[in-house]
Amino acid sequence: TPSLVWFRDDLRVGDNPALSAAIQRGCPVVALYVLDEESDEVRPLGGAAKWWLHGSLDSLAAALSDLDVQLVLRRGPAEAVVTGLVEELAAEAVFWNRRYGAERHIDERIKSQLREADIAATSFAGFLLNEPWDIQTGAGTAYSVYSPFWRATLDRISHHPIPEPLPVPERAGTRADAVDGDALADWGLLPTTPDWATEIAERWVPGEEAAHDRLAEFADGELQDYLRSRNHLDIDETSRLSSRLRWGELSPRQVWHAVSPATHRTEAARSFRSELGWRDFAWHSLYVRPDLHVNNWRPDFDRFPWPPLDEEALEAWKRGRTGVPLVDAGMRELWRTGTMHNRVRMVVASFLTKNLLIDWRIGEQWFWDTLVDADAASNPFNWQWVAGSGADAAPYFRVFNPELQRTKFDGNGGYVGRWAPDADSFGYPEPIVDLKESRRRALDAYQSIRG
Numbered sequence: 001t002p003s004l005v006w007f008r009d010d011l012r013v014g015d016n017p018a019l020s021a022a023i024q025r026g027c028p029v030v031a032l033y034v035l036d037e038e039s040d041e042v043r044p045l046g047g048a049a050k051w052w053l054h055g056s057l058d059s060l061a062a063a064l065s066d067l068d069v070q071l072v073l074r075r076g077p078a079e080a081v082v083t084g085l086v087e088e089l090a091a092e093a094v095f096w097n098r099r100y101g102a103e104r105h106i107d108e109r110i111k112s113q114l115r116e117a118d119i120a121a122t123s124f125a126g127f128l129l130n131e132p133w134d135i136q137t138g139a140g141t142a143y144s145v146y147s148p149f150w151r152a153t154l155d156r157i158s159h160h161p162i163p164e165p166l167p168v169p170e171r172a173g174t175r176a177d178a179v180d181g182d183a184l185a186d187w188g189l190l191p192t193t194p195d196w197a198t199e200i201a202e203r204w205v206p207g208e209e210a211a212h213d214r215l216a217e218f219a220d221g222e223l224q225d226y227l228r229s230r231n232h233l234d235i236d237e238t239s240r241l242s243s244r245l246r247w248g249e250l251s252p253r254q255v256w257h258a259v260s261p262a263t264h265r266t267e268a269a270r271s272f273r274s275e276l277g278w279r280d281f282a283w284h285s286l287y288v289r290p291d292l293h294v295n296n297w298r299p300d301f302d303r304f305p306w307p308p309l310d311e312e313a314l315e316a317w318k319r320g321r322t323g324v325p326l327v328d329a330g331m332r333e334l335w336r337t338g339t340m341h342n343r344v345r346m347v348v349a350s351f352l353t354k355n356l357l358i359d360w361r362i363g364e365q366w367f368w369d370t371l372v373d374a375d376a377a378s379n380p381f382n383w384q385w386v387a388g389s390g391a392d393a394a395p396y397f398r399v400f401n402p403e404l405q406r407t408k409f410d411g412n413g414g415y416v417g418r419w420a421p422d423a424d425s426f427g428y429p430e431p432i433v434d435l436k437e438s439r440r441r442a443l444d445a446y447q448s449i450r451g
């Protein structure tokens with residue numbers, strides 16, 4: 001009887017422990033991806049994420065087919081779909097790589113249902129460098145501050161090195177009988193009219209193969225200059241691997257081993273690896289607080305006096321028409337390409353939550369809808385970091401000044417010139433807020449929750 005592999009945020013055939021274990025079992029293998037927009041625990045995907053998912057599934061289906069594995073697509077609440085297919089196939093073993101947000105409760109329910117029916121359900125680690133329960137404080141709790149978290153991580157790694165990535169498994173040998181599923185095109189993941197994704201499609205090629213190409217290119221090249229590019233907006237040379245990691249086209253283990261202080265410029269490799277550490281940290285936080293995108297980490301922020309929503313200002317922010325060049329450049333880059341440089345993400349988030357006094361959740365939701373790397377942990381985690389409501393957050397009084405940031409990090413104007421070339425011309429809007437005065441207003445609002 002066939003084995004079933006349930007794919008989720010691990011759209012790859014290399015270093016995929018669930019897939020490798022299923023093939024090793026020796027029986028024909030069927031793969032499943034479920035588009036679940038119904039379960040309470042699942043946050044429905046945003047538009048740019050759906051665009052990415054389409055391309056990534058297309059590439060996964062081809063790679064699996066080369067291994068004699070059919071990728072079956074089904075839509076519906078995961079619990080019903082998975083258990084239904086197991087029954088249909090009379091599968092005796094089910095494999096998946098773990099998830100760490102609220103969806104893990106779905107997985108737990110499925111696991112116990114399967115086990116009751118004497119069906120083996122096995123889950124693996126494949127999405128993080130370390131499992132959340134493996135990095136804990138002396139008191140057995142999760143870390144809420146990054147530096148000690150990262151020290152503890154490095155300490156653990158010195159005793160339990162990050163495993164070498166698994167190779168792409170050998171062909172399964174025999175194919176299972178064909179199974180009915182949906183056609184990818186029928187899921188409507190791609191925009192039709194208007195097609196807002198043309199520039200996104202020019203910029204990105206989803207899929208495992210393109211992900212490996214980028215990783216190799218980055219490790220052999222731009223990594224050398226990583227310390228500089230992370231702070232220079234016009235050098236678009238950070239790794240651009242976040243969407244690859246978000247969809248699991250690459251595992252963090254593969255990335256970790258590809259970028260090593262032993263073989264690359266030490267400081268650059270160390271600093272890059274510690275960014276991977278922030279990704280783990282965000283996921284460890286979500287593991288403890290699955291409501292990270294809904295609730296303030298710090299309860300004192302529940303009292304924050306957000307004024308009534310200024311719809312017009314919000315719209316200007318979304319569309320890149322605030323009259324503040326760096327903010328507009330970033331928001332337009334986001335809309336057109338599905339991504340934005342990390343520093344500019346911080347600037348636009350600070351502008352929204354502090355200068356415009358708009359609740360971070362509203363900005364987070366816009367990013368969720370427009371980023372190709374929209375990530376259930378990193379997105380709310382970083383929004384809370386900027387807003388000051390997070391655990392290890394930037395202090396609230398640190399209000400980014402977009403003009404100063406522009407001078408410091410886009411000195412020759414390359415970034416703003418590229419995304420907001422109209423910023424210096426006649427007809428460009430006046431700033432929708434006074435930066436100084438709005439900063440003071442934000443600090444007053446913050447004072448009101450401190451006492």
Ligand code: FAD
Nearest residue numbers: 238239240241242275276279342345346374375378379382
């Ligand atoms: P690199 O600089 O090459 O970093 C390597 C990898 O480390 C990244 O691919 C990413 O996986 C990880 N990483 C780097 N910085 C962070 C960080 N601050 N937090 C968590 N992981 C990090 N990142 C997402 O992946 N998804 C999101 O939805 C997301 N939303 C964000 C929202 C805001 C308001 C801010 C300030 C940051 C957000 N980030 C998010 C973090 C960061 O901006 C991106 O990971 C980074 O810009 C991606 O570019 P890169 O792959 O070239 O990064």
